[in-house]
Amino acid sequence: MTAALALSETAPPIGRAPTATAATTAAAAPAALARLVGVGKTYGAGEHAVAALSNATLDIRAGEVTLIEGPSGSGKTTLISILGLLLTPTTGEVWIEGQNVAGLGERDLPPLRARNFGFVFQGFNLFPALTALENVEMAITMKGGRARDARAEARRLLELVGLGPRMHHLPSDLSGGQKQRVAIARALGGDPPILVGDEPTAALDTRTALSVMELLRELASSDRRAVVVVTHDPRLERFADRIVRVEDGVIRAIDTTTHTTTSTSSTTDLARSIP
Amino acid sequence: MWNLARKLLLHDRLRFAVAIAGVSVSVMLVLVQVGLYFGFMDTASSLIDASQADLWVGKKSNESFEFATPFDERAFYKVTSVPGVAHAERVLMNFAQFKLADGGDLGVQIVGIETAPNRRPLLAPWNVVEGDARRLAEPGAIVLDKSEYPKLKIDRVGHATEIAGVRAEVVAMTSGIRSFTTSPIVFADLRTARSYLPQLGDGEPVTYVLVRVADGVPIDEVKARINALPHLAAYTRSEMSTRTRSYWSSRTGVGAGFFTTAVLGIIVGFVVVGQILYSGTLQYIREYGTLKAMGARNGAVVRVILSQAMISAGLGFAAGAPLAMGMRAAMKGANLTVALSPALYAATAAITVVMCSFAALLSIVKVLRLDPASVFKA
Numbered sequence: 179m180t181a182a183l184a185l186s187e188t189a190p191p192i193g194r195a196p197t198a199t200a201a202t203t204a205a206a207a208p209a210a211l212a213r214l215v216g217v218g219k220t221y222g223a224g225e226h227a228v229a230a231l232s233n234a235t236l237d238i239r240a241g242e243v244t245l246i247e248g249p250s251g252s253g254k255t256t257l258i259s260i261l262g263l264l265l266t267p268t269t270g271e272v273w274i275e276g277q278n279v280a281g282l283g284e285r286d287l288p289p290l291r292a293r294n295f296g297f298v299f300q301g302f303n304l305f306p307a308l309t310a311l312e313n314v315e316m317a318i319t320m321k322g323g324r325a326r327d328a329r330a331e332a333r334r335l336l337e338l339v340g341l342g343p344r345m346h347h348l349p350s351d352l353s354g355g356q357k358q359r360v361a362i363a364r365a366l367g368g369d370p371p372i373l374v375g376d377e378p379t380a381a382l383d384t385r386t387a388l389s390v391m392e393l394l395r396e397l398a399s400s401d402r403r404a405v406v407v408v409t410h411d412p413r414l415e416r417f418a419d420r421i422v423r424v425e426d427g428v429i430r431a432i433d434t435t436t437h438t439t440t441s442t443s444s445t446t447d448l449a450r451s452i453p
Numbered sequence: 454m455w456n457l458a459r460k461l462l463l464h465d466r467l468r469f470a471v472a473i474a475g476v477s478v479s480v481m482l483v484l485v486q487v488g489l490y491f492g493f494m495d496t497a498s499s500l501i502d503a504s505q506a507d508l509w510v511g512k513k514s515n516e517s518f519e520f521a522t523p524f525d526e527r528a529f530y531k532v533t534s535v536p537g538v539a540h541a542e543r544v545l546m547n548f549a550q551f552k553l554a555d556g557g558d559l560g561v562q563i564v565g566i567e568t569a570p571n572r573r574p575l576l577a578p579w580n581v582v583e584g585d586a587r588r589l590a591e592p593g594a595i596v597l598d599k600s601e602y603p604k605l606k607i608d609r610v611g612h613a614t615e616i617a618g619v620r621a622e623v624v625a626m627t628s629g630i631r632s633f634t635t636s637p638i639v640f641a642d643l644r645t646a647r648s649y650l651p652q653l654g655d656g657e658p659v660t661y662v663l664v665r666v667a668d669g670v671p672i673d674e675v676k677a678r679i680n681a682l683p684h685l686a687a688y689t690r691s692e693m694s695t696r697t698r699s700y701w702s703s704r705t706g707v708g709a710g711f712f713t714t715a716v717l718g719i720i721v722g723f724v725v726v727g728q729i730l731y732s733g734t735l736q737y738i739r740e741y742g743t744l745k746a747m748g749a750r751n752g753a754v755v756r757v758i759l760s761q762a763m764i765s766a767g768l769g770f771a772a773g774a775p776l777a778m779g780m781r782a783a784m785k786g787a788n789l790t791v792a793l794s795p796a797l798y799a800a801t802a803a804i805t806v807v808m809c810s811f812a813a814l815l816s817i818v819k820v821l822r823l824d825p826a827s828v829f830k831a
Contacts, residue, residue, distance in 0.1 A: 265826045299743065
């Protein structure tokens, strides 16, 4: 399955097809939607300084599913937090929309996040008081969408993930898989090109977890989105194009894989198969 | 946004009910306490406010409306002769002992006014609900308020008794005329009043001169001329009213008392709403963090919290205002006036909005400081 091993990546400017290098064997690698270059994060200072991440370089490409694996405390969360513009790196560059945004403050980042990222979490983080439709609608509205369009868009997204019949249900009336589908629909609000998942299948049983992952795979393949998933679960590797292995705050390897899920089903059909 | 805020609030109905109860109690306390204060103040200045006089003239040394020092009647004629004075009337006010039916005595506040057959006096009993106030010109005739009947042990118009040993007969009954001093007000003709107040001597005393200014003459001009007279001070009706209210409000501490309770009400509402909103914000902190992570601006999240505060304010006021009306009705039976005016309702509504907005501050600060990266921390 492993096609290549690299300690770091070098890639062409964002938006253009990368040049083949020793690190990236894919001859026609897709364009990078986001790029981390030599990124590091240190907490504290002096004797108490702790390096959570060091010299990480990584491209996030359209149409690819990237798994980030590593033991607890290895720096996975720091890596995706920096990638998702939720954490400012101590060193290095973060390229989004053709600009290095590493130095931007929290005042400037929300619009960038809104345009580029959707997040899916292990715990779903859905408002229990709101129906599936309202949860998605609110996220779209808060990202700056117009209220009238937000509802129609929320309906469309819930249909897309196969939750049309249950869009008026509260999270408490949905199964774990269905909640995660709502969270995925919410993450898709505003049509961000990059989906970031933090252990999105950890709270799900095997069958549901694989189905959710298959949905994310399909969203990457059919919609040309980049999907980045932090996971401990090796069973998800079959859905990945690349596996980034992080250890002790360092990207030890980036394995390029050939994912084995070549389903021809539509996204909606896939979603409906999730319990 | 409103719909979202409402749903988040209603999700925990018990907590929501507590929030609304807190705001409504706060609203009720503010309305009733401030209403009571205004009611007392209205009572304190009711004789002045009900008069038709442009100017009230009394002794310069007077501090209290009720406990004013009488002066010699010659001052009345001096006032009458001031240019610009179209008409002036004498008022005599002081305290006398009212003989009760059971043989006891009760202190009353005599208000002697000038009655005339074909002219309405500048000060006269109002809200007459029974009897004929025009009979006040008859010797020994008095007018009382029906709310004082139990205290004076009177049950009808026509009741005869004695005041300071002089005959008095109730010829009419009014409604809603009470004194701030709690001594019942007894209207009488000036001559009758003087007979009830022998302690003031035989010099035909006067406590106030009421002035009607001639048409076209500025009131302030006439006021200045009267103020130039020795030992006399003239006030416009509204000045006199404000002066009297201020006296009772500051000297008795009644203002501080009522407003302290009202402020306590606001604090209660503030604490309850603040606590409810804050616990609600903490409950949804990961969800708010998720929204922020996905690009929601602080302003959007703050609007949700402020909307919850406004809903609490609106519903709390909607529940508290009728409670205050109920309290007003209940207090009316105890002869307490709760003056609830549209202006007071509007001011209380504004205070409620401000109170709930400030109560939301802690939640807002929590959300503003919420690090969106925290959603990745289990």
